[in-house]
Amino acid sequence: MHQAGLESAGLFPGICLRTVQNFTQENLISILESDWKKFKELRKIALDRFCQGVLADANTITGHDALSSQARYVMLHRLMRDRHNDIGRIFDAYSRYKAPMALRLMVRHDLLTDAELSILSEATQQDLADVVRQPYELEWIEEIERED
Numbered sequence: 001m002h003q004a005g006l007e008s009a010g011l012f013p014g015i016c017l018r019t020v021q022n023f024t025q026e027n028l029i030s031i032l033e034s035d036w037k038k039f040k041e042l043r044k045i046a047l048d049r050f051c052q053g054v055l056a057d058a059n060t061i062t063g064h065d066a067l068s069s070q071a072r073y074v075m076l077h078r079l080m081r082d083r084h085n086d087i088g089r090i091f092d093a094y095s096r097y098k099a100p101m102a103l104r105l106m107v108r109h110d111l112l113t114d115a116e117l118s119i120l121s122e123a124t125q126q127d128l129a130d131v132v133r134q135p136y137e138l139e140w141i142e143e144i145e146r147e148d
Contacts, residue, residue, distance in 0.1 A: 030096045031103075035124045039099045042119075046111035047091055054083045057138055064140075075141055083136075103128060110135035 031039065061075045090109065093102040103124070106112050110133045117125060 031099045031124055032121055033096075035120050036096045036099060038119050039103065042106070042112055042116060043091065043094075043102070045116060046106040047087075049111045050083075050087060050090070050109070053136060054079070057083075057136070060138065067140075071141055075138075079138070100124070100127060104131050107131040108134055 057079055058076060061072055061079060064072060067075075086109070090102060090105040090111075093099070103112075103120075104127075107117070107128050108131050117128060120128075
């Protein structure tokens with residue numbers, strides 16, 4: 001797992017999830033009206049894909065019987081907290097002014113395919129060309145040592 005774009009787990013060591021790129025004002029440029037209409041469709045696809053990914057990761061964590069219930073709970077808690085923050089960053093930006101930033105985040109987290117993005121204007125596709133795809137990955141925690 002490459003370390004670029006990862007943040008440390010903080011309270012729960014061993015879990016690393018992708019961070020959201022910081023954007024400057026130049027990333028907050030309104031898109032064409034035709035792209036705005038297409039953005040609305042792409043947003044639905046990406047949101048569904050995001051939620052499917054969270055549910056799949058939660059299922060993977062809860063089904064990992066080699067870890068104690070406590071360790072799985074800690075991982076699940078961290079997953080849900082981090083993804084809850086990300087869903088807000090990615091999908092709460094629902095305006096033409098914020099759509100380019102939201103699209104960049106959707107591409108960064110690999111929530112839209114190149115084929116799906118091909119419906120956008122050439123200019124918008126060019127704006128997204130430099131985004132590096134970094135899908136979410138789970139990093140398993142070490143078993144939690146109990147001090148009884």
